[in-house]
Amino acid sequence: MKFLGLSAKDTRFLLIVILLTLATPIILQPFPEGSGLATFNAGYPDLMQRFAIFGIFAIGFNILFGLTGYLSFGHAAFLGIGSYTVVWMYKLLDYNVIWGLPLAVVTSGLFALLIGYISLRRSGIYFSILTLAFAQMSYNLAYSVLTPITNGETGLQVYSNDPQVLISEGETSPHFFGIVMNESAKLNLGDWQFTFNNGYYFTAIIAIVVFYISLRIFRSPFGLMLRAIKTNQTRLNYTGINTRPYTLAAFVISGMYAGLAGGLMAAMDPLAGAERMQWTASGEVVLMTILGGAGTLMGPILGAGFIKYFENIFSKINDQVLHGWFEWMPDGLEDFIIGLSHFFVGKSWHLTLGLLFMLVVIFLPGGLVEGGTRIWHAIRRDRKPKGPDPEHHPEHIPHVAEKEEF
Amino acid sequence: MGILEVKGVGKRFGGLQALSDVNLSVAENSVHAIIGPNGAGKSTLLNCFVGKLIPDTGSVMFNGQSVLGRKPHEINQMGISRVFQTPEIFGDLTVMENVMISCFAHRDGAFRIHPFETVAHEADIIEQAETMLSDVNMLDKREMHAASMSRGDKRRLEMAMCLAQEPKLLLLDEPTAGMARADTNNTIALLKEIKEKRDITMAIIEHDMHVVFSLAERITVLAQGTPLVEDTPENIKGHPKVKEAYLGESV
Numbered sequence: 001m002k003f004l005g006l007s008a009k010d011t012r013f014l015l016i017v018i019l020l021t022l023a024t025p026i027i028l029q030p031f032p033e034g035s036g037l038a039t040f041n042a043g044y045p046d047l048m049q050r051f052a053i054f055g056i057f058a059i060g061f062n063i064l065f066g067l068t069g070y071l072s073f074g075h076a077a078f079l080g081i082g083s084y085t086v087v088w089m090y091k092l093l094d095y096n097v098i099w100g101l102p103l104a105v106v107t108s109g110l111f112a113l114l115i116g117y118i119s120l121r122r123s124g125i126y127f128s129i130l131t132l133a134f135a136q137m138s139y140n141l142a143y144s145v146l147t148p149i150t151n152g153e154t155g156l157q158v159y160s161n162d163p164q165v166l167i168s169e170g171e172t173s174p175h176f177f178g179i180v181m182n183e184s185a186k187l188n189l190g191d192w193q194f195t196f197n198n199g200y201y202f203t204a205i206i207a208i209v210v211f212y213i214s215l216r217i218f219r220s221p222f223g224l225m226l227r228a229i230k231t232n233q234t235r236l237n238y239t240g241i242n243t244r245p246y247t248l249a250a251f252v253i254s255g256m257y258a259g260l261a262g263g264l265m266a267a268m269d270p271l272a273g274a275e276r277m278q279w280t281a282s283g284e285v286v287l288m289t290i291l292g293g294a295g296t297l298m299g300p301i302l303g304a305g306f307i308k309y310f311e312n313i314f315s316k317i318n319d320q321v322l323h324g325w326f327e328w329m330p331d332g333l334e335d336f337i338i339g340l341s342h343f344f345v346g347k348s349w350h351l352t353l354g355l356l357f358m359l360v361v362i363f364l365p366g367g368l369v370e371g372g373t374r375i376w377h378a379i380r381r382d383r384k385p386k387g388p389d390p391e392h393h394p395e396h397i398p399h400v401a402e403k404e405e406f
Numbered sequence: 407m408g409i410l411e412v413k414g415v416g417k418r419f420g421g422l423q424a425l426s427d428v429n430l431s432v433a434e435n436s437v438h439a440i441i442g443p444n445g446a447g448k449s450t451l452l453n454c455f456v457g458k459l460i461p462d463t464g465s466v467m468f469n470g471q472s473v474l475g476r477k478p479h480e481i482n483q484m485g486i487s488r489v490f491q492t493p494e495i496f497g498d499l500t501v502m503e504n505v506m507i508s509c510f511a512h513r514d515g516a517f518r519i520h521p522f523e524t525v526a527h528e529a530d531i532i533e534q535a536e537t538m539l540s541d542v543n544m545l546d547k548r549e550m551h552a553a554s555m556s557r558g559d560k561r562r563l564e565m566a567m568c569l570a571q572e573p574k575l576l577l578l579d580e581p582t583a584g585m586a587r588a589d590t591n592n593t594i595a596l597l598k599e600i601k602e603k604r605d606i607t608m609a610i611i612e613h614d615m616h617v618v619f620s621l622a623e624r625i626t627v628l629a630q631g632t633p634l635v636e637d638t639p640e641n642i643k644g645h646p647k648v649k650e651a652y653l654g655e656s657v
Contacts (some may be wrong), residue, residue, distance in 0.1 A: 005524060156570050213521075221528065222521045224499075229505050231498040238456065238494070239508050240482035240571065242516040249519055 003387025009213060013297070017211060018219040027195050032191030039321055042309055045184055046198035046268075050308050052203035053264045058288045058300030060206075064250045065286070066295035067223060069230035073128045073282050074115065074135030078140060078255045078279035084149070087126050088158045088270040094166040095158075095174050096204075097181075098269040101260065108259020111250050116251035120244060131368055135282055142274040155273035174267050180359075181268055206264065209302070210257060217253070219298060226250050230295075234297020243379045255295055258285075291360055291365025302368045307353065314349035317341075359384045407470075409434040409607050410455065410577055417450055424450045425461065425631045428571075432624075433576070435599060437608045439618045441629035449491075451628070452579055455609075457481045469574065471644045479516050485574035491583050493560035495567070499551030501516035501544060504552050504563055505535040508535075508570035526598050535570065542566045542596065557615075558589045562596065569600065578610045582617050594620050619643070 006014060020027065027042030032362055042048070056077065065071055085107045086100030093099050119130040124155045142150040150156055169368045181199035188194075217223045223248050228236050266272050275281075284307065292303025314328075322341055344352045364370045408431035417425040425447045432438040442448050453459040454466055457478040473481050476619055482488075492634045496504050509531045514520075525531075533537050539545045542562045547555065552563060561581065567577050582590040582596070594617055601608065601621075618625060618639070627634040634647055642648055 003435075005522070007524075069642055216524070216649060217521045219524050219526065220521050221514070221525055222519055224503060224507060224525055225510070226501075227499060228496050231496040232494055235494040235496060235567075236507070237478045238482055238488050238490075239567065240479050240511040240516055241507075242477070242479045245517045245519075253521075 003164055004212070006215065006219075010219065014215065017298075018208055021052075021208055022201075024051070024204070025196050025200065028263075029192060029194055033193050034191065035088075036324055039316060040313060041341075042313060043195060044199055045182070045195055046318070047308065047312050048197065048200040049203055049264075049268045050312070051305050052200065052207045052253065053261050053268070054288065054304035054308055055301045056203075056207050056210055056256055056264065057261035057285050058292070059211055060254040060261070060287050060292060061265060061285045062254075062296075062300040063214055063217060063226075063257070064254035065289055066300070067226035068231060068247055068250050068255070070120070070123065070247060070251070071128045071286065072131040072251070073279065073286065074119075074131030074133075074138075075164055075254065075258045075285055076264075076277050076279065076281035077115070077135040077138040078112060078258035079262035079265070079281060080272070080274065081108045081111055082264075083266040083272035084142075084156055085259070085269060086159070086263040086266035087351050089269055090158045090174070090266075091156075091164065092167070093172050095270070096166070097174050097176050097263075101263045101267065104259045104263030105256045106264070112252045112259075113248070114253025116193055116248050116255070116406040119213050120247050120251060121178035132279060132282070134277060135277060139277040139279075142277055150272070155271055156297070157271050174270050185296040203268070204256060206260070210260065211297075215297060222246070222249070227295075235384040287357065291357055291367055293369030296367065296369040299369045306368065310349055310356075314345050314352055315347065317345035319346075320343045409469055409610065411465075411467040412451075412455075413449055413465045413467075414455060415453065415461045417447075417459060417461045417465060420505055423631055425429070425454070426496045428628075428631070428633055430463070430626055430633065432607060432609050434574075434607055436623045437597075437610065437621050439610045439612055439622035439625045440628055441615075441618055441625060442634075443579050444571075445507070445630075446628040447631040448628055449579065450508065450575055450631075452609075452611055453487075455481075455577060456486060462549050482511075482518055486577060487571055487573035487586070488570035489561075489568055489579060489581055490576045491579045493564045495552045495560055495563055499552055500548065501539065501550050501552055501555070501563055502532075502535060502548040505570050506531055508567040509534045509538075512571040532548070536565045538570045541569070541600075555605060558585065558592065561585075561593065565596065565600070569604075572604075573606065575607045576601070578608060578612075580613060580614070582614055585592070585638050590614065592615060593617075597621055 025043050025048060028048065028120070029041050031037040031041050055057060057075070059395060061072070061075055082373050083105035085104040086097065089100035115131065115134045119127055119134065122130060143152060168318035179202070181195075181202060183294060184195045186195055186198040225241060227234070229243050233243055262276065265276070288307050289300045291306060292301065293299025319338065322338045322345070327335050329337065342348060360367060360371075364371075412428055413429040415425055416423070428451060430440075433543065440448050450459060455468075455473065455482070456460045457473065457476050460474055465553070468481075468484060468486060473484070473486075476484075496507065506525065508546040513531065525607070536545060536548070538657065539548055544562055544566065547559065552560070557565070559606060580594050585593065590627065597606065598621065608609040610618070610621065622639055624636065625639055627642065627648050628635045635642070635645055637645065
């Protein structure tokens with residue numbers, strides 16, 4: 001089956017992604033309410049929205065970093081620009097996200113054009129430092145000098161005396177033509193409760209669309225050129241390709257993805273703050289992409305989900321939850337286990353994530369996707385030797401020394 | 407008037423005069439070798455042709471147009487392709503993708519953004535790349551990772567990539583450096599075959615006299631940054647100045 005210009009394999013892949021995305025509110029809620037493991041349920045709107053938004057951010061970042069190998073440390077700047085744009089549209093027009101989101105993509109694209117044009121004069125670590133410098137400059141400007149635009153420390157938000165020229169009666173939070181983002185439908189099935197949130201589905205559908213776009217870019221001649229830039233820029237120059245506009249295009253596209261993600265953050269919660277532009281946010285998307293698998297299609301999404309899950313779930317596991325789990329143990333042992341757990345859960349969730357990140361980088365340089373592929377191959381190989389394989393015709397493979405050259 | 411006209415080229419690196427007053431004319435459809443001892447300035451000269459270096463003095467004309475001040479990709483689009491001393495290929499891509507990139511560059515020019523076209527749907531490019539690969543007997547390796555191939559294969563792939571662009575002038579920087587005798591002979595055979603099949607000019611920088619004398623129609627001997635003599639292989643072999651400067655008593 002072929003669909004929208006994709007090969008049969010990619011169509012299947014896209015359909016799986018669509019199914020998983022739409023079923024997320026169910027998949028992430030495997031444990032019944034009130035059970036000890038309910039802490040691990042992640043199917044609540046706020047977190048699911050973050051999965052989708054950071055997924056978009058990471059998909060876009062991967063087009064730059066995964067394909068061309070240019071490591072930007074300043075993509076959070078575009079995230080912030082997207083958020084500010086959307087909140088400004090709330091202030092000037094109304095709460096319909098249709099005004100802000102396209103504009104967020106455009107403004108972040110323009111900023112990316114400027115920052116990329118300058119930063120891409122250098123490569124490697126110098127490029128990273130330049131992007132980092134730009135992002136920190138943007139952060140500091142947003143925090144201080146540009147207070148009239150960004151509302152500085154307080155953050156940009158909607159006030160009752162804002163113009164809001166298109167506002168209608170009873171419109172108090174972001175919506176898409178009347179579909180209010182923070183409204184949800186709840187479904188109770190026995191002990192399980194599933195939340196189907198408008199905001200999540202809005203971001204999820206956008207995420208699917210931008211995933212499809214990235215899939216097309218990966219398979220296009222443009223994507224091939226970007227991958228060639230990563231492996232050998234010298235050869236590409238001597239093959240008659242001007243690499244600069246290619247890298248700039250990749251930079252602008254990934255900047256637009258980041259702007260869209262930032263805009264969606266403001267679409268879920270009508271606020272924009274300078275801290276969204278800080279370098280830690282830029283670093284986070286780098287971690288997501290590497291953890292999941294840079295240059296792979298699914299990697300960034302997995303990485304984004306993984307990190308956001310840890311950030312929100314492991315940090316929730318406090319003493320009370322731990323007591324609940326280990327109360328059957330003898331007192332001394334229980335205290336010991338809880339004491340030990342302190343290093344890995346609750347406020348120390350970063351340590352767990354750090355260890356996992358180290359393990360992945362050392363043992364799975366291709367990220368979680370490589371891990372998945374290895375497991376898949378191991379299963380396939382396990383299955384094969386059982387019973388005669390009609391397609392298996394062992395062939396003599398000549399040793400290197402036996403081969404005739406040319 | 408040759409396809410490549412070099413007039414009075416000089417290049418200085420700090421205190422070292424790498425090239426001085428180099429005059430050279432490469433005739434169209436010929437194989438021209440540039441030889442010389444280590445440090446004679448052969449690679450510097452080649453880098454002046456492809457835009458990597460800009461000479462301090464003189465001019466380099468290709469097909470009646472100056473190449474000076476142009477970027478490598480612009481010079482390549484004018485019709486000069488280059489084979490490197492160590493094969494420069496896209497190691498992370500497959501053999502087929504390597505050649506397809508050259509085909510795209512030849513068809514679409516230095517930059518074209520086409521994010522919604524699909525590589526797999528480009529029938530012309532695929533066919534062209536397959537022809538190129540079968541020309542160098544590598545069609546069976548099309549799905550191989552380019553980096554995992556032997557040096558000889560990498561060299562052949564690089565040649566296929568260069569030829570896919572249908573260049574007017576092919577520059578070869580020590581194409582057999584570090585190769586075993588059998589590989590060297592195969593490369594010579596391949597280059598001869600390429601020359602027979604198409605109208606192409608080749609300029610070869612080479613250390614190996616065996617390669618030079620089996621391929622070149624004209625030879626320029628470079629010594630200490632300046633051309634010593636330019637002649638046919640037969641005359642170069644017996645030339646006393648050349649013997650003295652470079653060949654010693656071995657030939």
